[in-house]
Amino acid sequence: MDTVISMRGATATLGSRPVLRGVDLTVRRGEVVALLGANGSGKSTAIRAVVGQVPLTSGGLELFGTPLNRFRDWARIGYVPQRTTAASGVPATVREVVSAGRLARTKLGLPRKADRRAVEHALELVGMADRAADPVEALSGGQHQRVLIARALSVEPELLIMDEPMAGVDLASQEVLAGTLREQVSLGTTVLLVLHELGPLEPLIDRAVVLRDGCVVHDGPPPKAQGQHALPGHDHVHPHAGHAAEPIRTGLF
């Protein structure tokens, strides 16, 4: 099977802190892999390293079989960073934000019909087509997240990388997103996502990689959450929930 992501013995340091300490992460074509772990275990850093935003201090990384330093094919990858607002102070409509994602494909040429169609399709996939002309400031947190995911989908990526796509997302949006993801997976899209709990995505996950203190402590079937909730000391406090920081018990770690 083709290997889409191959990270070998990756180490990375942020400030003076070793955050990745020899991470092996393989994602094969068509797989859906969840990256799990407690707060601060290095999940975001690992996927930011995959998309070239955090340099590795040692180890190797290949994307689609090409070493990162020679990889140029970013339009094959859709990336949804850990939730920031899609608005970021710049007035823009939902369609403009999603179209910005498509620029990776248009290569700064004028958008063609196919590009416009891809943007509309991405909006439909996340159930936001009827809000296309609205300013992003007017959206709820969950709707923002749907727009960011539409932006990543607008490039029609072969590999979709998402950092906690369900964080701070209302139940209705969670269901829409789970459906969107299911459809992408059925089309053969490879997916790597950071999750703090499997939740509604559990049926889609082929494999889980669990990090602890920058090391992989599990790589295999997704851990069963049930029956482990009673484990002590395994709280995951979610910083992006948008309400008072209640520890969320994942039962996974």
Ligand SMILES: Nc1ncnc2c1ncn2[C@@H]1O[C@H](COP(=O)(O)OP(=O)(O)OP(=O)(O)O)[C@@H](O)[C@H]1O
């Ligand atoms: N820019 C930075 N400078 C220094 N340390 C950092 C920086 N960014 C992250 N860290 C630290 O690196 C460690 C790993 O962070 P990372 O965001 O990868 O963890 P995570 O598993 O994604 O956590 P969370 O679930 O809270 O998002 C944490 O201890 C964090 O405080």
